[in-house]
Amino acid sequence: MVPIRKSVTATDPDSYLASLAGWQRATVGxxxxxxxxxxxxxxxxxxxxxxxxxxxxxxxxxxxDKRVLFGFWRGQRLRSIEPRLxxxxxxxxxxxxxxxxxxxxxxIVRRLAKQAVALNRKLGDPxxxxxxxxxxxxxx
Numbered sequence: 001m002v003p004i005r006k007s008v009t010a011t012d013p014d015s016y017l018a019s020l021a022g023w024q025r026a027t028v029g030x031x032x033x034x035x036x037x038x039x040x041x042x043x044x045x046x047x048x049x050x051x052x053x054x055x056x057x058x059x060x061x062x063x064x065d066k067r068v069l070f071g072f073w074r075g076q077r078l079r080s081i082e083p084r085l086x087x088x089x090x091x092x093x094x095x096x097x098x099x100x101x102x103x104x105x106x107x108i109v110r111r112l113a114k115q116a117v118a119l120n121r122k123l124g125d126p127x128x129x130x131x132x133x134x135x136x137x138x139x140x
Contacts, residue, residue: 013050023100024063031061031070036110039117056125058116059093062101071095072105072112073126074119081111091126 010016017029026047032050036043041052049062049069062069072078075085075094085094097102123129 010045014047027068034106035113038110038113054117055120068098071093072116
């Protein structure tokens with residue numbers, strides 16, 4: 001079994017992109033470009049991949065050996081826009097897995113990014129919301 005490289009080492013978003021090659025560089029570059037042109041978000045390399053912030057983390061782009069993940073902290077609420085979003089991890093996280101040859105239309109990327117920012121604007125930082133949810137006593 002071949003291990004999956006979880007992330008690349010980079011100190012800033014431009015060096016993250018520059019560290020990639022081939023279809024992954026093209027895919028990450030395209031996603032990043034559309035997101036940056038669509039919504040006013042802060043961008044940084046965090047947790048080993050690109051993370052975009054507006055009132056907390058909004059979305060991520062992560063290149064791995066055989067795939068690129070395009071994920072949203074509140075992605076489970078965005079499945080009507082992109083049915084390929086699969087629930088994963090904490091919060092309401094969901095990701096689209098893109099492999100060589102897969103595409104996602106720029107119009108869909110724009111809709112996802114706009115709606116993800118709107119959710120953080122309305123609901124706040126998803127990390128805080130998840131923390132509050134865990135601290136509330138469960139009904140019996």
